Amino acid sequence: QLQLQESGPGLVKPSETLSLTCTVSGGSISSGSYYWGWIRQPPGKGLEWIGSIYYSGSTYYNPSLKSRVTISVDTSKDQFSLRLSSVTAADTTVYYCASHTDCSTTSCRFDNWGQGTLVTVSS
């Protein structure tokens, strides 16, 4: 059973860059079985997909955030990372990492999730 765990600062200053890492255990990012995604959820609100990456480095981003988002993968560490630049208070949310199946060949779904980490944007 895959396990995912987010890590990173819980507090980021406005205009700076938010950086989070997701560590995968119980399986290998390089297995090719999954894509690796980031989803966020403002407190008390709904879910927003940020983007996803495959172990090869192929990325898919939400156009609403694309100009500010970079997702990368480190297969040697079984980790993938999120960078969100020029943050504002609107980026204060819980960030989840999750695995999902191939969306081009299946009805892709997020079947393994991290516990989530709250990131607050404040000076």
Add this chain to the structure above:
Amino acid sequence: DIQMTQSPSSVSASVGDRVTITCRASQGIGSWLAWYQQKPGKAPKLLIYAASSLQSGVPSRFSGSGSGTDFTLTISSLQPEDFATYYCQQANSFPLTFGGGTKVEIK
């Protein structure tokens, strides 16, 4: 982007009740839809994928149906542990999008 609209936004029900939640896509998505359950302070949990396929380990009282633009999640007999918020997610195209959620509350 494909917009996902859930209704109702909240429902009050009793243990043992049958509960139905609807999700409508702004354009046809075939059967490419998933349902999740989320409890306070926890990550969402996958219940249903491909509109009607039950995720391993999920109780059979949960079922999904629909195709095209209209989908339904049904809980056949509500249990105490089912009080939570439920989300649909379309898997037809990027960007992946979620419905706004339906909160199932205790009557």
